[in-house]
Amino acid sequence: MVLILSWCMTLNTMWQMIQLHECIPGTRFDRYIDLGRHAFGPRLGPWIVLPQQLIVQVGCDIVYMVTGGECLKKFVEMACTDCTRLRQSYWICIFGSIHFFLSQLPNFNSVAGVSLAAAVMSLSYSTIAWAGSLAHGRVTEVSYGYKGTGRADYMFRVFNALGQISFAFAGHAVVLEIQATIPSTVEKPSKVQMWKGVLGAYLVNAICYFPVAMIGYWAFGHDVDDNVLVALKRPAWLIASANLMVVVHVIGSYQVYAMPVFDMIERLTMKKMNIRQGMRLRLIARSVYVAFTLLVGVTFPFFGDLLGFFGGFGFAPTSYFLPSFMWLIIKKPRKFSVNWIVNWVSVFVGVFIMLASTVGGLRNIVADASTYSFYT
Secondary structure (H helix, E strand, C coil): CHHHHHHHHHHHHHHHHHHHCCCCCCCCCCCHHHHHHHHHCCCHHHHHHHHHHHHHHHHHHHHHHHHHHHHHHHHHHHHCCCCCCCCHHHHHHHHHHHHHHHCCCCCCHHHHHHHHHHHHHHHHHHHHHHHHHHHHCCCCCCCCCCCCCCHHHHHHHHHHHHHHHHCCCCCHHHHHHHHCCCCCCCCCCHHHHHHHHHHHHHHHHHHHHHHHHHHHHHHHHHHCCCCHHHHCCCCHHHHHHHHHHHHHHHHHHHHHHHHHHHHHHHHHHHHHHCCCCCHHHHHHHHHHHHHHHHHHHHHCCCHHHHHHHHHHHHHHHHHHHHHHHHHHHHHCCCCCCHHHHHHHHHHHHHHHHHHHHHHHHHHHHHHHHCCCCCCC
């Protein structure tokens, strides 16, 4: 129910973002922060929008570091059973080293091929995950009841789950930057092509998430792993291939979410430190960012908890309620009309998810960190 509700709500807010991209004739709001300035004013706008957008982009990249290292470890261990076992932190470092090179690609257009490969891999490994779970069948004594934990623990984990679902709908943070790469004229505005692309992306999103969530839960019950591929072991070659596909996917996705951050860091550095744009600035600024996300990922490799925390703290505002709030300010729909009611419902639901899942995710990170040996 929450997956379906989130899918519908975020598709609506994505449509709003696309429409607001050129809400003033002759002006294109190419960044989330530009639209925020227009909606909330030049002073308040950046303070409302920029922190949330950065949390989404940096949070995604941290989670992708953890996911990439975890799946790379799983792939090698399944492909080479006699090889020496390395710590997960080493695999995260190996995965992170790839991005020191890929981060030097100049812009969104230059990562188009990597992004396409990531999309194909995402669809492929998701299909393997749900088909593998279906073929695996239900485990012995599978349980669909609540875990035998305390009431407080159960409540916090429900809150964390809301954030995990929010993490599934993260495209709003980069949609305007992507739409900015599409040519736009009066006869063929960019919003037409962009909306077609978004519909295709959301169709793939549904094909990936819904079968994995439902069939994975059917097969393993409440003991299902955060990454269902970890629970699947046979056929070994297929599950190993799926883990490698995840690695390819998060390599591409990392760059998509990192590009706007690279642009912001470089523009800020040039403005504040009076440094000219060039290879040296790109090399230093982007390498420092990659190193930062790598360090955080190695230190806190709690995949599910990170999803919940970042999903609530950053994704709920940018995907659920900030677009609706900006729509209410800019478009000014008639009070108590269907449009007005739908947008205010999105705002209230998004605020609740943000508060609840941030608390739940943070609490679970603290709880898991208390029993975890760091850098193992």
